[in-house]
Amino acid sequence: xxxxxxxxxxxxxxxxxxxxxxxxxxxxxxxxxxxxxxxxxxxxxxxxxxxxxxxxxxxxxxxxxxxxxxxxxxxxxxxxxxxxxxx
Ligand SMILES: [Zn+2]
Numbered sequence: 248x249x250x251x252x253x254x255x256x257x258x259x260x261x262x263x264x265x266x267x268x269x270x271x272x273x274x275x276x277x278x279x280x281x282x283x284x285x286x287x288x289x290x291x292x293x294x295x296x297x298x299x300x301x302x303x304x305x306x307x308x309x310x311x312x313x314x315x316x317x318x319x320x321x322x323x324x325x326x327x328x329x330x331x332x333x334x
Contacts, residue, residue, distance in 0.1 A: 250284035257282040257291070264292040269304055
C-alpha cells in the first residue's frame with residue numbers, strides 16, 4: 248500500500264497505536280497490524296472489525312462512567328451529548 252502523504256511504499260508491522268481517531272487521546276490499541284512509511288514516518292493502523300472496536304470502547308467508557316448518556320442530533324447532522332441540566 249502507498250503512503251497517502253508522500254506516495255512511498257508502506258511497510259507492514261505489528262505494534263501499539265495511539266488511537267486518537269477514536270475522539271479521545273486516552274485509547275491505545277495493542278499488538279495490531281500497522282503500516283508505516285519510512286519516508287515521512289506516517290503510521291496507519293489496519294483496523295478490522297471497526298464496528299466491534301467502537302462498540303467495545305463505548306461499553307468500557309460507559310462502564311467507567313456508571314451513568315446513562317443522552318445524545319441528540321443537531322440540525323447540522325452532528326450528534327451532541329445532552330448535559331444533565333438540559334434534560
Ligand atoms: Zn509517507
